[in-house]
Amino acid sequence: MADIVIINPRFEPSYWGMDHLLPFMGKAANLPVACLPLLAALTPEEHTVTLIDENAEEIDFERCAKADLVAMTGMSVQRFRMKEILGELKERGCFVAIGGPWITVQEDYFDDEPADVIFIGEAEETWPQFLKEWKQGLHQYRYEQADKTDMSKVPTPRFDMLDMKKYAFGSIQFSRGCPFQCEFCDIIVTFGRRPRIKTNAQVIAELEAIRKTGLRIAFVVDDNLIGNKKAIKEVLREVIVWQRQNGYPLSLFTEASIDLADDAELMDLMVEANFIATFIGIESPSEDSLRETKKFQNVRSGGTLLEKVHRIQNAGMEVWCGMIMGFDSDDAGIFDRQVEFIQQSRISFSMSGMLSAIPKTPLHARLEAEGRLDPADRSEFGTNVIPLKMSREELLEGYFEVLNRLYEPQAYFDRTDALFLDPNFDYGITSKKRWWKISRRWFLSEMQCAVEGLGLFARLMKNVPEAELRQEYRKRFKRFIKVHRRPGLVLFYVFHMAMHYHTWKMAKAMSSRSQQLVNSF
Known part of the structure; x- marks a missing residue:
């Protein structure tokens, strides 16, 4: 032993x-x-x-x-x-x-x-x-391992061995692998391009294990939940049954590719399973950049990137995204285009970063052959990539500019409220059913969320030192409660306020160099 x-x-x-x-x-x-x-x-x-x-x-x-x-x-x-x-x-x-x-x-x-x-x-x-x-x-x-893991044999994680009360959210996994070939991504290096998925029984067992921890929100950590659409639809149908039988004890969020917008049935199943948000690797509003990095799924027919984002939001899920600056085709004009796209997309949370080359990825191999990799382990420019159409200083300063513009209070809340202040806006199962009719558990959870949301708002008002931010938060909260009466939505909106404070503070600290520079924000 x-x-x-x-x-x-x-x-x-x-x-x-x-x-x-x-x-x-x-x-x-x-x-x-x-x-x-x-x-x-x-x-x-x-x-x-x-x-x-x-x-x-x-x-x-x-x-x-x-x-x-x-x-x-x-x-x-x-x-x-x-x-x-x-x-x-x-x-x-x-x-x-x-x-x-x-x-x-x-x-x-x-x-x-x-x-x-x-x-x-x-x-x-x-x-x-x-x-x-x-x-x-x-x-x-x-x-x-000689072969990739057979996901049907993976045991239920031992969440009982962690103090889960210390965490804001739970984490679970349905599948591994992604079918796409993005040049910069190490997921296909580690997990391969053939999506492998757990059985329905495994997924339900994992949901039960998270439910026992007392957490009410869980992140499905799959790098692309919809890599195998046919298989995940069957899993989602079982998740829906489990949620209904248990009064919807969990709200879920995950990562998926933008082609989710092309499958109305899949979006409907995710909403029925109470997925409230999905992170999507949009990367760039530039089609040249997307083609260059082999992100072909983002340039397929079926509408523009903006239309597809709105389609997912209108189906009942919030969209969070990843954005990248510094592709070979990017010049200094990309920074304005990035900000404009995020504002128009009604996306509150954008994890914006500079292109970085991870070892063993196709991007790393290509740039190494071209002599365009910074060998420093911790580069003063925040990335090991040497861009083509701008200097490294221009890329870094443009990165800071984008972060500060995106998380300036007016810009942040304008795009957030463009979604939240729509009287018909809601997400997850409450976008389909009246919240007071879902279940007794859900009704009680709504009350709990309202109390927690008001408590979080009070702590922001007490502890955020910047008076102008507190004033902005009060103004936005008043507008929100005039439009929405669902108790549980209060917590999610106030969470967006708290997340704004985090991102605003991060952007200010990094651009002033009072904090260690980190890429991908």
Whole structure:
């Protein structure tokens, strides 16, 4: 039997980290990374496992030093902290295993102070294999599965091993993989282009596990939920049945490609399953940029990008998006075009960033061959890509300009209210059914959301130091409650206020260089 500690390092302040928002909600982190509770579920019962998410609690290095094995995961944005943790663990004589997205694309990154074991790619097969070999004293240094994981065999994550009250949202997974070929994306490198999906029974078991934590909102972390439309429709039908039988205990949001707008049945099923929002990689309003990066799904027929965004919103889901600046065809005019598109699209949350080349992606290989990669691990320009039609200084300053213009209060609330102040606007199941007729559970949840929303608004009024922002928030809230009377919608609108404060503060801090520069906001 082994005593195992598994660590997820803290993230640097970022758009999705919600660092300036979470204190208002009384939460330590936005959501748990999917791998921690999954690795715990994959560990044979003969071993003991302790999960440490540094975003929710401090790492107890004394505890780690007593463990037989310390495992650590991490994404590209966590790599600097991963190095610091690895150094501390090795200094204490820990046996360390490293896996996750970053080491999968950059295997030699930790060679200066190497781990004892590394895992490349998925680990549903290799993690149990390693533990068996380690017990026998025969473990290897490098593990990589010969085949992609059979998702029908993935166990239900052990959410019970995390203090879920510390998180704002839950996280669950229906599928892996994406059928598209975007040049800059590492998803197809890690998970492949053939979408693999869990069985209906697995999905329902995972929903039940999240429901037991008491959380009411969960992020479906699939990189493209609709990669296999036929298969996901069958899953969604089962989710709808589960939601109805249980009084709709969960509101869901996810990531999907823009071709969702071309499938009315699929949008309808998602809304019936109570998906309230979806993140979409729009990337650019420039068709030349989209074709250049092989984002062909964004330039297909069936309407403009703007029309498709509005179609999804009108179906009953809010759209969040990812936008990128610095493609080869982008010149200095792209910054105005980005802002104009976001304003017209009625998208509150845009994770805007500069093009970055991740190792092992087609983009990285192409730019390396062209001699257009900055070798610095932490570039002063925020990206390792050297653009073609503008200087690096122009790209960085344009990036700051876009962030500040998007999250200037007037611009932010104008596009938010263009959606929210439509008297017919609502999302998820309440866009289809009267909220007081859905279920007793839902009725009580509406009341709870209203109380929480008013509490969050009060905390904003008390703790936001900028008087002009507090005044703007009061003005916008008064306009909102004159239009909408659904109690639960109060929390979502006030959340948009709190998210504005986070993004506004991030944009100001980065552009003034009072905070560490992060790309993709």
